[in-house]
Amino acid sequence: MSTQPLTSQALNPQGINPQLPNSEERFYAPFRGPFDPCPPILCKTYVVPPQLFLGFQPPNLPQFSLPEALRFGTLWPALFSPYSPQNRGGN
Numbered sequence: 001m002s003t004q005p006l007t008s009q010a011l012n013p014q015g016i017n018p019q020l021p022n023s024e025e026r027f028y029a030p031f032r033g034p035f036d037p038c039p040p041i042l043c044k045t046y047v048v049p050p051q052l053f054l055g056f057q058p059p060n061l062p063q064f065s066l067p068e069a070l071r072f073g074t075l076w077p078a079l080f081s082p083y084s085p086q087n088r089g090g091n
Contacts, residue, residue, distance in 0.1 A: 024048050024081055047083045054078070 024047055032040045061076045069075045 024050060024083075047081065050081050051079050 025045055026048055027043055027045050030041060030044055061078055063069070063075050064072060064077060072080050074080050
């Protein structure tokens with residue numbers, strides 16, 4: 001069974017290039033074995049946290065107010081990620 005590379009449109013219906021370095025959401029095509037009993041999953045996603053894009057913490061970063069920081073889970077807006085898990089069938 002040959003594996004065909006997926007295009008960015010097949011990987012990401014929103015049209016975002018999955019190879020962009022600053023995109024927090026990444027896409028990949030998992031290996032599909034010839035004898036896998038389950039239906040194939042063509043595309044999987046994962047989220048890269050925003051602190052990985054900062055080599056160091058720059059001085060004088062803007063800060064959330066205390067209630068906002070507690071609500072967002074971080075003191076600095078540059079480190080906030082609006083991650084929301086995808087709801088899928090099953091558990």
